[in-house]
Amino acid sequence: MASLHHSIEPYIADSQLNSNSSTTHSSHEVKINPLEMETTPMPNHGEADHQVVGVGPPSNADNGISLTWEDLWVTVPDAKGSRRPIIQGLTGYAQPGEVLAIMGPSGCGKSTLLDALAGRLGVKTRQSGDILINGRTQTLAYGTSAYVTQDETLITTLTVKEAVYYSAQLQLPNSMTKSEKKERAETTIREMGLQDSMNTRIGGWGAKGLSGGQKRRVSICIEILTRPKLLFLDEPTSGLDSAASYYVMSRITKLVQREGRTIITSIHQPSSEVFGLFTNLCLLSSGRVVYFGRANSTNEFFASNGFPCPTLQNPSDHFLRTINKDFDEDIEQGSKGNRATEEVIEILVTSFKSSDGYQEVKRQVSEICKWGGTGSSLEKNRSHASFFTQCLVLTKRSSVNMSRDLGYYWLRLAIYVTLSLGLGTIFYDIGLGNSSIQARGAMLMYIASFLTFMAIGGFPSFVEDMKVFERERLNGHYGTTAFVIANTLSAVPYLFLISLIPGALAYYLTGLRPGFEHFVYFDSVLFTCMVLVESLMMIVASIVPNFLMGIITGAGIQGIMILGGGFFRLPNDLPKPFWKYPLHYIAFPKYAYQGMYKNEFQGLTFPSNQTGRSSVITGEYILKNEFQVEMGYSKWVDLGILLGMVVFYRVLFLAIIKVVENVKPAISKFKSVKPKQKIQVMETPTATPIHTN
Numbered sequence: 001m002a003s004l005h006h007s008i009e010p011y012i013a014d015s016q017l018n019s020n021s022s023t024t025h026s027s028h029e030v031k032i033n034p035l036e037m038e039t040t041p042m043p044n045h046g047e048a049d050h051q052v053v054g055v056g057p058p059s060n061a062d063n064g065i066s067l068t069w070e071d072l073w074v075t076v077p078d079a080k081g082s083r084r085p086i087i088q089g090l091t092g093y094a095q096p097g098e099v100l101a102i103m104g105p106s107g108c109g110k111s112t113l114l115d116a117l118a119g120r121l122g123v124k125t126r127q128s129g130d131i132l133i134n135g136r137t138q139t140l141a142y143g144t145s146a147y148v149t150q151d152e153t154l155i156t157t158l159t160v161k162e163a164v165y166y167s168a169q170l171q172l173p174n175s176m177t178k179s180e181k182k183e184r185a186e187t188t189i190r191e192m193g194l195q196d197s198m199n200t201r202i203g204g205w206g207a208k209g210l211s212g213g214q215k216r217r218v219s220i221c222i223e224i225l226t227r228p229k230l231l232f233l234d235e236p237t238s239g240l241d242s243a244a245s246y247y248v249m250s251r252i253t254k255l256v257q258r259e260g261r262t263i264i265t266s267i268h269q270p271s272s273e274v275f276g277l278f279t280n281l282c283l284l285s286s287g288r289v290v291y292f293g294r295a296n297s298t299n300e301f302f303a304s305n306g307f308p309c310p311t312l313q314n315p316s317d318h319f320l321r322t323i324n325k326d327f328d329e330d331i332e333q334g335s336k337g338n339r340a341t342e343e344v345i346e347i348l349v350t351s352f353k354s355s356d357g358y359q360e361v362k363r364q365v366s367e368i369c370k371w372g373g374t375g376s377s378l379e380k381n382r383s384h385a386s387f388f389t390q391c392l393v394l395t396k397r398s399s400v401n402m403s404r405d406l407g408y409y410w411l412r413l414a415i416y417v418t419l420s421l422g423l424g425t426i427f428y429d430i431g432l433g434n435s436s437i438q439a440r441g442a443m444l445m446y447i448a449s450f451l452t453f454m455a456i457g458g459f460p461s462f463v464e465d466m467k468v469f470e471r472e473r474l475n476g477h478y479g480t481t482a483f484v485i486a487n488t489l490s491a492v493p494y495l496f497l498i499s500l501i502p503g504a505l506a507y508y509l510t511g512l513r514p515g516f517e518h519f520v521y522f523d524s525v526l527f528t529c530m531v532l533v534e535s536l537m538m539i540v541a542s543i544v545p546n547f548l549m550g551i552i553t554g555a556g557i558q559g560i561m562i563l564g565g566g567f568f569r570l571p572n573d574l575p576k577p578f579w580k581y582p583l584h585y586i587a588f589p590k591y592a593y594q595g596m597y598k599n600e601f602q603g604l605t606f607p608s609n610q611t612g613r614s615s616v617i618t619g620e621y622i623l624k625n626e627f628q629v630e631m632g633y634s635k636w637v638d639l640g641i642l643l644g645m646v647v648f649y650r651v652l653f654l655a656i657i658k659v660v661e662n663v664k665p666a667i668s669k670f671k672s673v674k675p676k677q678k679i680q681v682m683e684t685p686t687a688t689p690i691h692t693n
């Protein structure tokens with residue numbers, strides 16, 4: 001059995017520890033939620049007489065964040081309907097001024113552990129155990145911590161400098177001047193070694209820009225701008241060469257030394273120089289802890305169990321190779337002797353669990369909880385840019401993105417112009433003959449429904465916007481309302497442009513109702529419908545964040561609305577249940593068709609087609625009898641209803657984002673296993689599937 005006692009430098013001498021302290025905080029349920037700040041009353045450790053003489057928290061603990069987790073389990077559903085554990089009863093800690101590295105073979109649960117600690121597990125996962133911040137059950141405020149995820153969700157059209165500078169303007173408080181924010185952005189870019197790529201566009205699908213490793217560094221830049229107290233990094237060095245990995249990690253660890261930050265990072269295969277930067281190491285295998293303690297004592301632990309690191313081999317390579325069982329058949333006999341990897345892992349896991357080192361980790365956790373609970377308190381909401389600045393910067397950033405992303409509006413403009421030219425040639429100089437009545441009706445319907453229908457073409461860009469928003473929102477860069485306002489304001493000029501040019505072409509080529517005011521009304525309806533359909537697609541993007549499913553859903557909703565609009569089947573002929581009530585009345589095409597028809601026909605006369613008699617029919621007659629338009633109110637009411645719908649859809653978009661934000665953590669909390677259920681799990685550590693009700 002390996003003794004790890006020497007490997008951990010406790011803040012408190014063993015003899016001064018209260019043996020009960022490790023259980024004092026265990027009655028608190030897991031409650032880390034980055035969505036809101038909620039400080040619950042300080043747990044009563046029941047140890048007023050627990051005095052620690054001459055020792056205590058590290059000097060920077062008052063300002064920093066210590067995270068502790070005890071007996072943490074995470075499970076996911078498996079194909080058979082039971083639950084498979086991904087994280088199995090982990091206990092550990094991370095404290096200010098230290099870098100904790102989480103290592104292990106691919107699929108061992110590194111990202112899951114990070115997600116659990118950051119309160120970001122998906123809704124399908126269940127978690128049990130205690131995760132405490134500074135010894136308390138409390139939730140992290142937006143922006144108190146930052147998380148650099150594995151996938152890069154960046155605005156691909158921006159340059160490195162723009163991306164980081166916009167982010168600085170959004171995240172840094174108004175008390176900083178513009179030049180100070182710019183300075184901070186540029187310093188951070190330099191710190192991450194991106195000075196030569198400052199003016200390079202990030203790039204993405206279809207437009208090559210930065211390399212994968214450079215994108216990683218941009219993501220890190222954005223998250224360390226505010227110097228967060230708690231930083232989670234999911235494989236920050238993936239895609240980087242060994243020199244870049246070292247420089248990136250050493251600059252991040254400088255933050256730790258200089259400013260007493262707490263950093264938890266998962267990492268795949270650090271070089272020995274990078275490994276040397278870590279304070280503590282959490283080594284995992286299939287969700288179980290193989291080793292937790294000082295990184296520089298890992299070698300000793302392996303050697304004492306019969307698996308010494310061969311001379312000249314990178315220690316981290318050795319640790320990972322020793323516990324990687326994925327390729328067991330291919331591995332030749334090496335430092336593990338004749339043992340199967342499964343057996344080696346079992347030896348290490350058992351050895352660690354029974355070592356002094358493990359006891360030391362538990363003691364350390366309880367000590368952190370004790371001084372954390374009495375001393376430091378987590379900062380309230382971070383000071384941000386003001387709401388107005390957020391709206392302004394987000395509008396600017398979104399406008400720049402829209403202008404550079406060809407798929408957002410420019411392609412649509414080109415298609416709309418082509419379609420309008422098509423309409424203009426098919427219905428060219430339509431005249432006032434009897435046959436022009438149906439032709440006008442068909443053309444106006446086509447413009448109001450199919451020109452707006454193509455908003456689904458911008459859906460991939462909306463989804464990208466939503467992904468960036470989600471990442472930035474979780475890291476607390478700005479508020480939801482600011483995002484929705486900015487998204488609306490930035491789209492308006494482009495939508496105006498793509499309704500004006502094609503609208504004018506179609507209107508004047510076909511010779512619709514003369515008179516500028518009639519054109520203004522026609523184009524206003526077209527523009528409003530475009531804003532409306534775009535709002536509808538944003539709602540879809542916020543619920544179905546998947547290109548294909550979103551496009552199909554959006555197209556389906558619009559198709560149904562067009563069917564119930566009253567053109568393909570006249571209003572009185574629509575089946576009453578569903579199609580007439582309520583669909584016809586809540587579908588925007590009804591108001592668009594009827595408003596456009598009134599604008600076109602009211603006041604016009606057409607020759608009657610009855611043979612042998614020269615008579616005329618009025619526009620009013622046509623509206624009432626041919627198109628079954630509701631004549632009890634003016635065309636302006638139709639436009640007003642459409643504008644009201646735009647407001648309603650935008651408010652609905654905001655409400656959905658807010659609800660999703662609040663519902664997700666509530667579901668996770670609801671699914672968290674209560675401590676009493678968890679105890680059964682503790683008693684059978686090798687029992688795999690956990691069934692929780």
Ligand SMILES: Nc1ncnc2c1ncn2[C@@H]1O[C@H](COP(=O)(O)OP(=O)(O)OP(=O)(O)O)[C@@H](O)[C@H]1O
Pocket residue numbers: 076077086104105106107108109110111112113122124125
């Ligand atoms: N929501 C989930 N549903 C089902 N399985 C999941 C879920 N989340 C994670 N897993 C599984 O849990 C295991 C651990 O995943 P995780 O992403 O944490 O591994 P990792 O160590 O970060 O891997 P890598 O180094 O390859 O990124 C994997 O087998 C993964 O398939």
